[in-house]
Amino acid sequence: MDLDLVTTLRSTGAARQFHPDPVPDGVLARLLDTARFAPSGGNRQGWRVIVVKDPVKRAALRDLYLSGWYEYLAIGAAGLVPWAPVTDRAAEARAVAQAPRFAEAGAATPGFAETLDAAPALLLVLADLTALAAVDRDLPRYTLVGGASVYPFVWSLLLAARAEGLGGVTTTVAIRRESDVRALFEVPETLAVAALVVLGRPVAQPTRLKRAPVGSFASIDRYDGAPLTAP
Ligand SMILES: Cc1cc2nc3c(=O)[nH]c(=O)nc-3n(C[C@H](O)[C@H](O)[C@H](O)COP(=O)(O)O)c2cc1C
Known part of the structure; x- marks a missing residue:
C-alpha cells in the first residue's frame, strides 16, 4: 500500500478488531526488518x-x-490517570480494589482484552536494560528516557504494518505482571517488558483520531508561555 508519510502519521489509529487470518512469519519478519531502522540511544x-x-x-x-x-x-x-507517576496513590489503591467488578463485566461481554489470545499476531517487545542509554536514570523522579530507545521501534512496527494493510495496537497493561510475563517466556531479569504489540488485518482502520491541538501543548520561551499556533 502506498501511503503518503504525513497522512499516515496523522491517521494511524489503534486497531483492536481483526479478521481471523493469521499474519505469516514472512510478513512479521518483513515488518521487523523495516522497524529495525528506528532510532535508539547510541544506536x-x-x-x-x-x-x-x-x-x-x-x-x-x-x-x-x-x-x-x-x-x-x-x-x-x-477519574484517575491509570498509574500516572504523579497521582493520588491512596485513591488509586481504593479504585484497584474495585477491579473484580470490571472483571465480572468483562466475563459477561468479552472484548479485545478477553479474546487477546485469539489475535492474529502477538509480539512481545523487550528492552535490554544493559543496552539502554537511560540518561535520567539517577534523577530523583520517575525515569522516562530508556523507553525512548524502544518505543520508536514499536511505532515503526505499527507503521510498517499499516503499509501492508495491517493494523494493531501497542499494549502495556500486561506489564503490571512483568515478573510473571518474564517467567512465562524465560526472559532474563536484565530485560524489561516494553510492550505487547497486537497485529492483524483490521476489521476497520481507525483514521479520524482525536488529538489535542498544538497550542494546547507547545509554548514559546516558557512552560506557560504563549501557545505556538499551527497555521
Ligand atoms: C505506551 C502505550 C501503551 C498502551 N497500552 C495499551 C493497552 O495496554 N491496551 C490497549 O488496548 N491499548 C493501549 N494503548 C493504545 C492507546 O490506548 C491508544 O494509542 C490511544 O488510545 C489512541 O487511540 P487512537 O489511535 O485509536 O486514537 C497504548 C498505547 C501506548 C502508546
Missing part, C-alpha cells in the same frame, strides 16, 4: 521480540493482560 538497538504462537502461552499472557486491564478500567472509572 544500541536494545529491542528484542518474542512472537507468541503457543496457544497455552497465549492464554496465559491474556490472563496476565486481563489482570492489569481490569485495574486500568477501575482506576480510570475513579
Whole structure:
C-alpha cells in the first residue's frame, strides 16, 4: 500500500478488531526488518521480540493482560490517570480494589482484552536494560528516557504494518505482571517488558483520531508561555 508519510502519521489509529487470518512469519519478519531502522540511544538497538504462537502461552499472557486491564478500567472509572507517576496513590489503591467488578463485566461481554489470545499476531517487545542509554536514570523522579530507545521501534512496527494493510495496537497493561510475563517466556531479569504489540488485518482502520491541538501543548520561551499556533 502506498501511503503518503504525513497522512499516515496523522491517521494511524489503534486497531483492536481483526479478521481471523493469521499474519505469516514472512510478513512479521518483513515488518521487523523495516522497524529495525528506528532510532535508539547510541544506536544500541536494545529491542528484542518474542512472537507468541503457543496457544497455552497465549492464554496465559491474556490472563496476565486481563489482570492489569481490569485495574486500568477501575482506576480510570475513579477519574484517575491509570498509574500516572504523579497521582493520588491512596485513591488509586481504593479504585484497584474495585477491579473484580470490571472483571465480572468483562466475563459477561468479552472484548479485545478477553479474546487477546485469539489475535492474529502477538509480539512481545523487550528492552535490554544493559543496552539502554537511560540518561535520567539517577534523577530523583520517575525515569522516562530508556523507553525512548524502544518505543520508536514499536511505532515503526505499527507503521510498517499499516503499509501492508495491517493494523494493531501497542499494549502495556500486561506489564503490571512483568515478573510473571518474564517467567512465562524465560526472559532474563536484565530485560524489561516494553510492550505487547497486537497485529492483524483490521476489521476497520481507525483514521479520524482525536488529538489535542498544538497550542494546547507547545509554548514559546516558557512552560506557560504563549501557545505556538499551527497555521
Ligand atoms: C505506551 C502505550 C501503551 C498502551 N497500552 C495499551 C493497552 O495496554 N491496551 C490497549 O488496548 N491499548 C493501549 N494503548 C493504545 C492507546 O490506548 C491508544 O494509542 C490511544 O488510545 C489512541 O487511540 P487512537 O489511535 O485509536 O486514537 C497504548 C498505547 C501506548 C502508546
